[in-house]
Amino acid sequence: MAAAQASAFIRALAQANPEPKPELEYRDAFTLLVAVVLSAQTTDVAVNKATATLFEAAPDAAAMARLGPEGIAPHIRRIGLWQAKAKNVAALAEQLLARHGGEVPREREALEALPGVGRKTANVVLNVAFGENAMAVDTHIFRLGNRTGLAPGDTPRAVEDALVKRCPPELLRDAHHWLILHGRYVCKARRPECWHCVAREFCNYPDKVAGPTSG
DNA sequence: ATCCCGAGGG
DNA sequence: CCCTCTGGAT
Known part of the structure; x- marks a missing residue:
């Protein structure tokens, strides 16, 4: 995936979640x-x-x-x-x-x-x-990065580096929450729900799931 | 059965 | 690389 497409992917998540509610509620x-x-x-x-x-x-x-x-x-x-x-x-x-x-x-x-x-x-x-230039990669983000082509890599570190490189710097902090929530609720491990994915048009996943009954 | 916002040790 | 530590939800 090209850098511009990666930006568009993350911006699509951003637009859909202006005030992302993190799963872990702490910022302190x-x-x-x-x-x-x-x-x-x-x-x-x-x-x-x-x-x-x-x-x-x-x-x-x-x-x-x-x-x-x-x-x-x-x-x-x-x-x-x-x-x-x-x-x-x-x-x-x-x-x-x-x-x-x-x-x-x-x-x-x-x-x-x-x-x-x-x-x-x-x-x-x-x-x-702390708002530093870093990106945590958990199982959700690892899967999402590889499946969509947003940040491919065979190790969490490789996915991390790809994300830090491709994510617009001003979106990096909230991207953590967007990506993890998107991985959990939409781009799920078992049955990804592509039919209501806001980043669908920027995703490289070959077998985009059409609807709830096709998965 | 399988998965979940992992780290530490062998 | 592998394994172990652990409980709850689906």
């Missing part, structure tokens, strides 16, 4: 970071429920560190991998205090050095919370 760096750390192999809805009570008990790194794994666990028992995540989040809060004055660092290296934080989580925080 600390709450977003914790929410994303909790989100592996779990639905966004479950994470939002868990974090609602968790952040009431511990709205910042200091409070979260005080809570500790045993204090965190009861809030997140309904989500997958909660035992490891309770430890990670507690350790994460402690390191934020010990090494970053209780704030979330803005540097990729510092972010990825935190327990439970890999490249994907770091990219979400860099992009969504």
Whole structure:
């Protein structure tokens, strides 16, 4: 897909969603970071429920560190991998205090050095919370990038690089939400619903699904 | 059965 | 590259 077509693809999503409602509701760096750390192999809805009570008990790194794994666990028992995540989040809060004055660092290296934080989580925080030139690639965006031709690549990193290169810079931040929501609800893994896709005319997917009964 | 906004370790 | 950690929705 040419660069111009990639821009048109993303602009079509933008026009359809002037005020995108993110699945994970947080834009503040600390709450977003914790929410994303909790989100592996779990639905966004479950994470939002868990974090609602968790952040009431511990709205910042200091409070979260005080809570500790045993204090965190009861809030997140309904989500997958909660035992490891309770430890990670507690350790994460402690390191934020010990090494970053209780704030979330803005540097990729510092972010990825935190327990439970890999490249994907770091990219979400860099992009969504800090507005940096980064793009997180999850399973949805990976699939969408390849299927549509928007950002092809055989590794998440390759898809990431293609997206950062092709997305208009001023749209990069919100594109994260647009793409992930589009991947979840329209360009789905099993039955992509091409018949009401707003970017259909810019998509290279060869077998565009015609209607609900054809998939 | 299969999937979900992964990271860490072998 | 592979595996494991884990629960809930569909």
